[in-house]
Amino acid sequence: MNPKSRWEKNSYTAEFSAELEHIEPLWKEVEAKLVARGFLEKKIFAVQILIREALNNAICHGSKNNAEKTVRLEISIGAHEMFITVRDQGPGFDWRIHMHDEADPLLSSGRGVGLLKAYALQVAYNDRGNVLYLTLHT
């Protein structure tokens, strides 16, 4: 499914098939708006880390790289905070197990939630674990 995306004022929505190849062009659309809004480079980097991580997880873990499944990205930019929501159509996962994990830095996997927590003000999931909510200062 080709991505459907748009900015409307300070809100962005994108729906696309669960394939990694869609991340790059979608990020470019988001980045362009952040640059136009005067976001500092360090903040843009943080947003990119979060969006890439959230989409990677939704595609690879939530959707098992199944191109027949859809991932939805929503971004809302407020005066002081930005909200990012990523939904996948997968069964979810028990996020409670991972929320307090301190990843061993030398394990070659398992650092996704750690990255989210490092760069976001707040990380939360719905009960099922297939919707991720991120908040960060703008």
Next chain:
Amino acid sequence: MEHVRDGNKVTVSPKRDIVSICVPELRDKLFALVEGGTNEVMLDLTQVGIIDSAGLGLLIALHNTLEEDKGTLEVCNASENLVELFRIMRLDKHFTVR
């Protein structure tokens, strides 16, 4: 990805961000170098803007493999953002980041 060999040491210069979609190809190239006898890798990040968790996982796997053979992984020309990322993920304690 370019690489320059100097004995057992290889300097590797990826030409793009190290993110999930390109990690499999980069993994194959990096580990082909290791299997070819390299045990010192310098990763030049001049042209790398961002590394996601898949990319970090690859660097860690490479570090662990090199360390088993008493080799080393070093990273150079990392941007301030990437240096900070390595620090946040505590990787700067395990391989040299310049």
